[in-house]
Every structure is written in structure tokens, then in C-alpha cells.
Amino acid sequence: MNPKLKKSLLYWALLSPLIVLILFPFAVMFITAIKPANEVLSPTWWPREAAWRNFIDMWAVTNFGTALWNSIYVSVLSTVLALAVSIPAAYAMSRFRFRGQGFFRQFLLVTQMLSPIVLVIGLFRLVVWLGLLDNVNSIVFVYGAFNVAFTVWMLQSYFSTIPKDLEEAAWIEGASPAKALVMVFLPLALPAMTVTAIFSFINAWNEFVIALTMLRRQESYTLPIQIFSLVAGRYTVEWHHVMAATFVATIPVAVIFAWLQRYLVRGLAIGAVK
Amino acid sequence: MIRSPLTNPYLLILPGFLLAAFIILWPLYQLGTISLNDVNRFGQLRGFNGVENYVAVFTDPDFLGALWRTFIWTGGIVFGTLIVSVPVAMILNEDFYGRSLARVIVMLPWAVSLTMTAIVWRWALNGESGMLNSGLQNIGLIDQNIQWLARASTAFPVQIMIGILVTIPFTTTIFLGGLSSIPDDLYEAAKLEGASRWQTFREITLPLMKPFLNISIVLNMIYVFNSFPIIWATTQGGPANSTDILVTYLYKLGFRFGKLGEASALSVMMFALLLVFTILYVALAMRRERT
Numbered sequence: 001m002n003p004k005l006k007k008s009l010l011y012w013a014l015l016s017p018l019i020v021l022i023l024f025p026f027a028v029m030f031i032t033a034i035k036p037a038n039e040v041l042s043p044t045w046w047p048r049e050a051a052w053r054n055f056i057d058m059w060a061v062t063n064f065g066t067a068l069w070n071s072i073y074v075s076v077l078s079t080v081l082a083l084a085v086s087i088p089a090a091y092a093m094s095r096f097r098f099r100g101q102g103f104f105r106q107f108l109l110v111t112q113m114l115s116p117i118v119l120v121i122g123l124f125r126l127v128v129w130l131g132l133l134d135n136v137n138s139i140v141f142v143y144g145a146f147n148v149a150f151t152v153w154m155l156q157s158y159f160s161t162i163p164k165d166l167e168e169a170a171w172i173e174g175a176s177p178a179k180a181l182v183m184v185f186l187p188l189a190l191p192a193m194t195v196t197a198i199f200s201f202i203n204a205w206n207e208f209v210i211a212l213t214m215l216r217r218q219e220s221y222t223l224p225i226q227i228f229s230l231v232a233g234r235y236t237v238e239w240h241h242v243m244a245a246t247f248v249a250t251i252p253v254a255v256i257f258a259w260l261q262r263y264l265v266r267g268l269a270i271g272a273v274k
Numbered sequence: 275m276i277r278s279p280l281t282n283p284y285l286l287i288l289p290g291f292l293l294a295a296f297i298i299l300w301p302l303y304q305l306g307t308i309s310l311n312d313v314n315r316f317g318q319l320r321g322f323n324g325v326e327n328y329v330a331v332f333t334d335p336d337f338l339g340a341l342w343r344t345f346i347w348t349g350g351i352v353f354g355t356l357i358v359s360v361p362v363a364m365i366l367n368e369d370f371y372g373r374s375l376a377r378v379i380v381m382l383p384w385a386v387s388l389t390m391t392a393i394v395w396r397w398a399l400n401g402e403s404g405m406l407n408s409g410l411q412n413i414g415l416i417d418q419n420i421q422w423l424a425r426a427s428t429a430f431p432v433q434i435m436i437g438i439l440v441t442i443p444f445t446t447t448i449f450l451g452g453l454s455s456i457p458d459d460l461y462e463a464a465k466l467e468g469a470s471r472w473q474t475f476r477e478i479t480l481p482l483m484k485p486f487l488n489i490s491i492v493l494n495m496i497y498v499f500n501s502f503p504i505i506w507a508t509t510q511g512g513p514a515n516s517t518d519i520l521v522t523y524l525y526k527l528g529f530r531f532g533k534l535g536e537a538s539a540l541s542v543m544m545f546a547l548l549l550v551f552t553i554l555y556v557a558l559a560m561r562r563e564r565t
Contacts, residue, residue, distance in 0.1 A: 008371035015365060018358065019379050021439060025391060026382070028398040028405045043408035085290035092286035104287055106556065111294050113552040115500030117521050118544045121308070121528045121537055122301020125317065145297035148290050177280040206387030208503045213529065224389040228507060231393055239397050250390050257385035258378055261447075 029250075032243035040240045051240070058244040066219060067226035068249075074139045074211075074222055075204040079197050081144030082151045087193065089148075090155035091185075095164065112149035116142065117209050127214050134216045142214070143204045150203070151196050158192030195263045198256065205253055223249045302545065308538035315532030327539040336515050337540070340523035343430070344499065347519050351437040351498045352491060355445050358438065359490075363449035364479070384443035392507035395436055399423055399508070426516035429509050433517065436504050441497070445490050452486030453479075485558070492555045496548060520544060 032040065036051040058064060093101065116123060123142060132138035162185065170180035211225045221229065227249065230242050279285050309327050311319040331337050366377055383391065398406045401421035410416045423429045456479065464474045502521045505511060511518035511526060518526070524544070528537035 004370065007368070011365050011368065011370045012372065012376070015362065015376055015380075018362065018442075019376075021435075022379060022382055024406075024409075025394040025398060029394045031405070032397065041403045043403050043405065045405060045408065045412070081293075085293050088286040089290035092283035096281070096283040098283040101283075104291065107291070108294070109556065110549070110552050111298055113496050113548055113555070114298065114545070115497075115502075115521075117500055117502050117524070118541055118548060119298065119301040119305065120525065121534065121541060122304040123297070124528075125304050126297075126300055128317075142297060145293045148294040152290060177278040181280055206389070208387070208389045208506075209525070212506075224387055227393060228389060231396065231507070232510065237397075239403075242393065243397065246390050246393060250386050253387075254382070254385035258381060261381055261384070 029243050029247050032239055033247045034244075035240050037238075037240060040238075054240050054244045055248065058241040058248075061238065061241050062230055062245045063218060063221075063226060064245055064248070067221050067223045070136055070220060071205055071223040071249075074136055074143065075201045077137075077140040078143035078147060078204045079200040081140065082147035082200050083193065083197055086148055086151035086155055086196075090152045090159055091181075093152065093156045094159035094162075095167075108149040108152055111146070112153065116146055120209060120213055123210065124213055133214060134220055136215070136220050136222075138214050139207075139211055139222070142210050143207060147200045147203060151200055154196045154199065155189075155192060158196075159189060162188045195260060198260060202253055202257055305538045305541045305545075308534055309542050311535065313535045313538075315534065317534055323535075327535040328543070330533075331536050331539050331543075334536070336518065336523065339515065340518040340520050343517070344519040346430075347434060347437070348495055348498045350434045351441055352494045354434065354438040355441040355494060356487070356491065359442055359445040359449055360483075360487075362442065363446045363453060366446065367450060367453040380446060381443045383440045388440060388501070388503040389507050391440060392436065392504045395432075396423065396508045399432060423509050424513065426513070429513075430517050433504055433508060436508075437498060437501065440504070441494055444497075445494060448486055448490045448493075449483065452483045456482045488558050489555070492551060492558060496551050496555070499548070499551075 031045065031047070033054055034050040034052060035047040035054075036049065039047050089104075092098075093104070127133050127138040127142070130138070130141075132141070166184050166188070167177075167180045170184045171177065175183065206224065207222075208224050208228075211222045212228070215221055215225055218226070218229070223245075227242060227245050230245070231237055308317070308319070310322060310324065312321050312323045312326070313319050362380060366373065366380065398404050399422040401407070401419055401424065404422070406422070407416070407419045411419075420428060422432055460478050460482075461474060464478055469477070500521060502525070505517055505519060505522050506525070509517045511522040515523070515526075520540070521544075524537055524540050527533045527540065
């Protein structure tokens with residue numbers, strides 16, 4: 001046996017307990033989602049036949065469409081809001097040295113550290129005061145604002161890797177700052193903005209406690225709250241529908257995340273550790 | 275330089291600053307005010323009452339229980355994650371067959387929302403029909419169903435285990451970044467000098483990884499301390515508040531028991547604690563920057 005193969009087998013063996021624990025919930029989710037209704041409560045692993053219909057039935061039973069639409073609405077608009085204010089801020093942070101820059105950086109760090117849960121009562125009053133309780137727009141506003149720190153952080157670390165010389169060259173050629181920005185800088189920054197936008201979207205997509213607090217009627221529920229409401233405080237839970245809904249709500253986002261994860265790592269690493 | 279609104283950094287950061295400041299400072303001001311007032315369950319203030327709300331929080335036995343569990347919760351998850359993530363990162367840093375697949379699997383929990391993960395575990399841990407019990411019985415580890423979530427003595431350790439699983443990806447990522455920053459020639463030199471694997475680990479890897487270990491510990495402390503969905507979606511702090519940590523207890527105080535004054539006082543104290551953690555983080559990060 002060649003040494004690399006031997007090493008590989010050893011490493012996989014060492015990792016296997018962790019891998020089993022990680023994959024276990026995914027297996028539970030998928031297998032339950034395809035179990036026929038009469039087999040869900042019997043503690044067997046494999047269903048006798050796969051009930052793909054669960055995915056279709058789930059859609060109506062769990063009010064999936066409305067929640068899906070709410071989640072998309074909230075995630076897209078909060079991302080747009082966060083990026084609209086973060087792109088100029090990140091540009092300023094990466095291009096200029098100015099008094100108060102250190103303060104702004106620390107301020108962003110503190111906002112990033114504060115989870116909304118600590119402020120949730122104050123946020124609730126804020127939303128009531130704005131008359132936005134039970135309105136998905138309240139969530140858009142809160143998510144957008146809480147995402148500013150993360151998006152500025154990520155964008156700034158990417159913007160700093162785009163050489164300043166290019167814009168300066170454009171200025172010397174007689175382009176106005178606005179023109180240099182649009183023609184030279186923005187095209188180069190587009191990939192960074194896309195990646196940051198996707199992570200901001202995923203953050204909003206997965207958020208729980210703010211949505212749980214501000215949304216009280218089913219018509220305004222986002223996906224995590226809708227699925228949670230099918231489980232919490234009920235005597236009978238239709239687990240096969242719940243797991244089918246969880247599967248559909250989770251897997252597309254998980255695939256995108258797994259695919260883009262290295263960009264997050266790079267952005268965080270440039271920003272946080274350096 | 276040409277003058278234009280686009281070259282004025284203050285104008286550029288202003289919208290972001292205002293939005294982020296407003297969402298923090300307005301609620302914080304509200305919390306401060308409520309915490310110093312007598313307040314009814316609908317949020318109407320009925321006059322200044324000093325630190326009475328703070329005293330009420332500290333004399334509540336449920337608070338002390340939740341505080342103690344928050345220590346165990348945060349310490350257990352941060353320490354457990356550290357113990358698992360160091361060897362995992364070292365393995366994933368080596369070259370072996372299927373490494374990219376192994377990396378994707380280890381990172382998977384990061385990609386799923388905590389709420390969904392917790393809901394799936396809640397079902398997997400179900401006493402009668404849960405697949406964990408049937409799986410453990412199939413391989414002969416237990417011969418009777420365990421009611422995992424019915425008692426704190428089993429529920430809380432399982433919640434900590436879930437917490438560790440979902441914290442590993444982020445931590446491993448930071449460590450992988452750290453490991454890749456260690457130059458290979460150091461290891462080669464150590465090998466030439468005849469150092470054992472353990473010596474190489476202790477004398478080279480560990481000291482050079484220290485800044486990354488520190489930063490991951492502080493960041494994880496903050497994230498885990500704030501973590502709400504795992505406990506809320508599995509047990510909601512039950513049975514009888516026996517798995518509550520500060521964040522879930524705070525939520526109950528405010529939105530179930532209607533004790534807004536006490537909840538605000540608790541929020542203000544937690545905010546102060548988080549600020550201390552953050553300052554610690556900044557100090558660590560700055561020390562790294564200087565060296």
C-alpha cells in the first residue's frame with residue numbers, strides 16, 4: 001500500500017465519528033421527508049417505499065408558498081438596504097485615511113458583536129413606535145441595519161485588494177471621480193459585492209429571533225418561523241411534512257453556501273485577523 | 275485631489291453609520307430607561323424606581339440557574355469546539371485522498387440555519403419515534419428508549435453537543451487560515467533536527483497558532499453566549515426552565531411573563547458584559563497587529 005493511501009485511510013478513520021454526527025441530522029431530515037404518513041411514528045430507519053408526494057402535500061399543508069415569498073422578500077430587500085449604505089462606507093474605509101476612521105471601525109465591530117437578542121425588547125418598542133409590528137418591512141429594516149457591520153467589513157477587505165492606481169490613472173486622464181468610480185472601480189468590485197450580497201442574503205434567510213418577535217400573524221411569517229410554528233406547542237406534529245419543508249428551505253441555500261464558503265473565509269480572514 | 279462628494283469620506287460613511295447607530299442606540303436608550311422605571315406589562319412607564327429591577331433580577335432563583343447554565347453552556351461549547359477543531363484542522367491541512375470532500379462535510383453545519391438544525395434534532399431525539407434511539411438500539415448501545423429532551427440532565431448535554439457541532443466549521447476555518455500561515459521550512463528544519471511529532475506540535479505549531487486560538491476563543495464566546503435558536507427550538511428552556519440560559523430566560527421574561535422592567539435590566543447587564551468581551555477581542559487583535 002502506498003504511503004499516501006495509508007495516510008488517507010487513517011485520516012478518514014479519525015474523522016469518521018465527527019462525520020457521522022454531522023451527517024446524521026441530514027439523514028434524519030431526508031429519510032423522514034420521504035416516509036409515508038403511516039410510517040413516520042414507527043422508529044424504523046428506512047421507509048418501505050419513498051413517498052415523494054410529501055413534498056407536494058407539504059406545500060399546501062405548511063403554508064409554504066407564503067412563507068417562502070416572505071423570506072425571499074425580506075432577504076432581498078434587507079440585502080439591498082445593507083449594500084446601498086455599505087458600498088460607499090466600505091469605499092471610504094479602503095480608499096481614504098481620515099480622522100475618526102478608527103472609531104468607525106471599532107463601532108462596526110461592536111455592532112457586529114451585539115446579537116439582536118440582547119436588544120430585542122428595545123427593538124420591539126422601536127418597531128411598535130414606527131407602527132411596523134407584524135409587517136415584514138420591520139424585519140427588512142432591522143436585518144439591513146444589523147448587516148451593515150458585516151457587509152462593510154467584507155467589502156472593505158476586498159476593496160483594499162483593488163489597486164488604487166487604476167482610479168488615479170483615470171483621474172489623470174481627466175475622468176471625474178464619479179466617472180472613475182463607475183467605469184473603473186465598480187466593474188472590478190463586482191465579484192466582491194456579489195459574494196457579500198449572497199452572504200447577507202443567507203444571514204437574513206436564516207435569522208430567527210427577530211422574526212419570532214416581530215411577526216405575529218401567519219401571513220407574515222418567514223420560513224424559519226413558519227416551520228418552527230408547526231413544531232412548537234403542538235400535540236401532534238406532522239413530522240414528514242415538517243422535514244420535507246425543512247429540506248426544501250435548507251438545501252438550496254446550503255449548497256450555495258458550501259460553494260461560496262471559501263470566499264467568506266478569505267474575506268473574514270483579510271478583515272478580521274489582519 | 276479633485277473635490278467631489280465622492281472624495282469626502284464622511285459623506286460616504288454617513289448613511290451606514292446613521293442606520294447602524296440608530297438600530298443600536300435607540301433600543302439601548304429605551305432599555306436603559308425601562309430598566310430604571312416601574313413598568314407594567316404593556317410597556318407603560320409608571321415612575322422612576324432606581325435599581326429595583328436590577329435587584330429583582332438578581333434575587334430571582336431562575337436567573338441564578340440560567341446564569342450558571344450560561345457559564346456551562348458557553349464554556350462547554352467553546353472548550354469542546356477547541357478540543358475537536360485543532361486536530362480536525364491539522365488533518366484537513368494535510369494532503370490526503372478526498373480532502374476536499376472531507377472539508378465540505380466538516381463545513382456543512384455552517385450552511386444550515388440553527389433553527390432548522392435544532393428542529394431536525396428535536397425530531398431525531400424524540401423519545402418514542404426518534405431515529406437516534408432506534409439507531410443506537412440497532413447498533414446495540416442502548417436497550418431502552420431514552421427520553422432525551424424530557425429531563426435537563428440529558429437535554430442540556432445534548433444541546434451543548436449540537437452547539438459544538440455547529441461551532442466547529444467556523445473555528446476550523448480560522449485554524450486552517452492559521453496553519454497555512456506557518457512556513458513549511460520550519461517543519462523541515464525541525465525534521466532535520468530530529469524532532470518528534472509531539473515536539474513539533476508543541477514547539478512550533480502551538481505557539482504560532484496562539485493568536486488564532488485566542489481570537490477564535492473570544493469570538494466563539496460571544497457567539498455562543500448569544501446563541502438562542504438551539505435551546506429555543508429544542509426545549510424552549512424547559513422542562514420547568516431547567517435548560518434556560520440567559521438569552522432564553524431574557525426572552526421569556528420579556529415576552530412570556532411580561533416583566534419588561536426586569537428583562538430590560540438583564541439586557542443592559544448582558545450588553546455591558548458583551549462590551550467587555552468585545553474590548554478583549556479588540557485588545558487581542560491589536561496586539562497581533564503590532565507584532
